[in-house]
Amino acid sequence: MSRKRFPRLGAFEPKLIREALVSSVLKLDLRQQKENPVMLLVEIGGILTTISSVIEISTQKSPFFTIFVSFWLWLTVLFSNFAEALSEGRGKARAASLRQSRTSVPARKLKEESFDATFSEISSSDLRKGDLVLVKANEIIPGDGEVVKGAALVNEAAITGESAPVVRESGGDRSAVTGGTTVIANEIILKITTDPGQTFLDRMISMVEGAERRKTPNEIALEILLIALTGVFLAVVANTYSVSAYSAASSGRGSPASLTILIALFVCLAPTTIAALLPAIGIAGMDRLFQLNVIALSGRAIEAAGDVNVLLLDKTGTITLGNRQATEFLTVNGRSNEELMEAALLSSFADDTPEGKSIIALIQEKTGTASFSPENVTFIPFSAATRVSGAQCGEITYLKGAYDAVTKSVLERGGTIPSDLKGKVDGVATAGGTPLVVARNETIFGVIFLKDILKTGIKERFADLRRIGIKTIMITGDNHLTAATIAAEAGVDDYLAESKPDDKLRMIREYQNEGYMVAMTGDGTNDAPALAQADVAVAMNNGTQPAREAANIIDLDSDPTKLLDIVEIGKQILMTRGALTTFSISNDIAKYFAIIPAALIGIYPQLKILNIMGLATPESAILSAVIFNALVIPMLIPLALAGVKFKSMPASKLFAYNLTIFGLGGVIAPFIGIKIIDLVLAGLMYT
Structure with a gap:
């Protein structure tokens, strides 16, 4: 069945670019820049060089070098603002489609839990937690709630994009409803479970827009690293001035490094690239989840997904x-x-269960036909009491069902049990299947092998997870024999058979006590305790209200396999941060060879040996480094938004891979880029 997704917005859609450009200018407000200390200092540097250029003009000094440096410093800040604004704009555009579902609608507030109870008609915005509401066919559900009476078909396309209606009914694991969805048949009484402004949809919109997105531990750690590096480079720049001033005075050669050169030195050495792209990486990760119809209710959940090592x-x-x-x-x-x-x-023709239909399909596959036309047929439906189903054709009875139920019927009719039947039944059970015995009157003909079919590619995905150090554990209510067989066939690392809610909770706690990060998925009320305990808890949107409230990630499509995608996206975010951090720090090597000789060559002529790129003049060398430092930010925006391609490998190998690709690339790219820019600048100067 095809699913309608939320709009897929390109990274550089014209409308988003226009809005991001405007936002980039508005973000120049220093009060907004304080969230990004590195770029705040770059902007302050731009302000100081701008003031310096004005002073140079007023004192009739040549201002062109300072003006050019100032211009590119402002561009550096604008490029950083653009990266963040573009990623925020993508989230806000997606949130707009959700906001259309959040409308104020009339609601019938009941006096008591009865379809015949008196009601008062109020606005949905006036509903409070605990209120009882009657919703009839073709009416919009006015708020998040739980069905307490009745059953209805509900169209949830406004939230999930799924066109097929779903059943919502009281007293089971399918009682939760979401405000903004529509009842299309029957009527229900629901109890409102949230106050205005705190609904599931409100939380979704807030998270998509990033308005309430908190920084995660890894982000905070990376920011601390960036601030520490920035402090180190501030000290380096301050000492550079002191050394240059002392050396110039004592040697009588050259002059101390100017304010413009010192600011350029700081901006080029500070980790401006990763500082500029860090906000965009996190927001873009949430956006990729949203493309999968998955909503993270906290930024910490996505971060934890990247650190998960038990599933x-x-x-x-x-x-x-x-x-x-x-x-x-x-x-x-x-x-x-x-x-x-x-x-x-004959025993399965009227069996509408998936197992019954699969028997007909297998007969069709083996014989080319699966039809019959006997007269006077009465079908025997399956029941929990008899554990058999079949058909009565005159005096002939066809049965299929559990071993003990069918053999009991055969013995009662005077038949005998074939000597090889028990072996066949045990063989099916040992192989992880379910045996159904088939008989006609007092004669047993054989066994049908029913098997749990693995999803396509699931074994390969588990192998990928194992390669990156993630342990997979299958949870099932099956007996140990069946569970062991399926676990071996699927390739999971471990299994929990005959599991109960307290078993799941205990297992999660045991792994957490050993230092593991645990993720799990669930949809029922019995899953709520384990979901609340797990580090990454993915609840199905069609699950119960307790399950959704206990989770920190909601899958709107209610597809449990999405847990694997969520883990991959979480790791992709971590990989992207690590890769761009490596690239940013590696960039500094080339800049040392460009700016240090240019800044101090007048005092120390011997530093000319460090000009290995053969840059034309000190001014062109400094400008080339500043320009490259600014241009590399927009060049890396697509990578920050799309994320580094996920690699299935252990953390140690992944670190070596990123160090090789992005570390080596970060060293080589600036040498090439700065040299090309210098050639262009030199050509312009000489013409």
């Missing part, structure tokens, strides 16, 4: 397709396949 996954619906399918017919006591398939067809 707990449900078997049914996550690792397997969710429904057992017939894969093989096993005859007993010398019976033919034709006899077994005929009995299986």
Whole structure:
């Protein structure tokens, strides 16, 4: 089934660029720049060089060098603002589609929990937590709540993009409803579970826009590193002036480094590239999640996803397709396949369960047809009491079902149990399948092998996770024998069989006590305790209200396999930060060879040996370094927004890979870029 996604916005859509350009200028307000200390200092440097150029003009000194440096410092700040504004604009544009669903609608507030109770009609904005509301067909659900009476078909396309309606009913794990969705059949009474402004949709919009996005531990650690490096380079610049002033005075050669040169030196040595792109990386990561119809309710959740090293996954619906399918017919006591398939067809023709349909499909595949036309057929539906289903054709009874139920019926009819039946049944169970015995009256024909079918590619994904050091654990209510077989076939590292809510909670706590970061997915009320305990908790949007409240990530499509995508995006964010940090710091090497000789060559002529790039003049060398330092920011914006490509490898190998690609690239690129810019500047100067 195709799903409607939220708009996929290109990184450089014209409308977003126009809005980002305007926002870039508005962000020059120093009060906004204080959130990014490195760029704040760059902007202060731009202000000082601008003032310096005005003074030079007033004193009839040549201002062109200072003006050019000042111009490129302002561009550096604007490029940084543009990167952040562009990523914020993408989030706000996506949030606009959600905001359309948040409208004030009339609500029938009930006096008591009864369809016949009196009500008062109020605005949905006046509803409070605990209020009872009646919603009829073709009406919009006025707020987040839980169905306490009745059942209805609900269209949730406004939230999830899914066109197919879903059933919401009281007393089960499908009782939660979201404000802004529409009842299309029947009527329900719901209890409002949130106050105005605190709804699920409100939280989604806030997170998408980034308005309430908190910095994560890794971001804070990286910012501390950037501030520390900035402090070091401030000290270097201050000492450079002191050394140059003392040397010029004592040697009588040259003059102390000017304010413009010192500011240029600081800006080029400070980690401006990663400081400029860091805000964009985090916001873009949330945007990539939103493209998957996944909403992170905290920035910390995404960060934790990148650090996850233990994954707990449900078997049914996550690792397997969710429904057992017939894969093989096993005859007993010398019976033919034709006899077994005929009995299986008659006993399954009216079975509307996924298992029954898969039996018909397997017969169709093996014989080319799966039809019959006997007269006077009465179908026997499956029941929990009998544990069999089948068909009655006159005096003939066809049955399929559990081993003990079918054998009991056969013995009551005077039949015998084939000697090889128990072996076939045990073989299916040992292989992780479910055996269904098929019989006609007192004769048993064989066994149908029902098997949990793994999702395509799931084993390969688990192998990828294992390569990057993530342990996968399958959670299932199956017995240990079946669980062990499926776990081995899927390639998970461990499994928890016959699991109960307290078992899940205990397992999560044990791993956390050992220092692991744990992620899990769930949708039922019984999953809420474990979700609340997990570091990354992904709740299904069609799950219960307790599950959604306990989680820190909501999957609007209710697809449990998204947990694997979430982990990959979390790691991609960490990889992107690490890669761009490596690139930014490596950039400094080339700038040392450009700016240090240019700044001090008048005092120390021997520094000319460091001009290995053969830059034309001290002025062109400094300008080339400043220009490259500014231009590299917009050049890396697409990478910051798209993220570094995810690599399935251990952390140590990933570190070596990033060090090689981005570290070596960060060293080489400035040498080439600064030299090209210097050639252009030299050509312009000489013409």
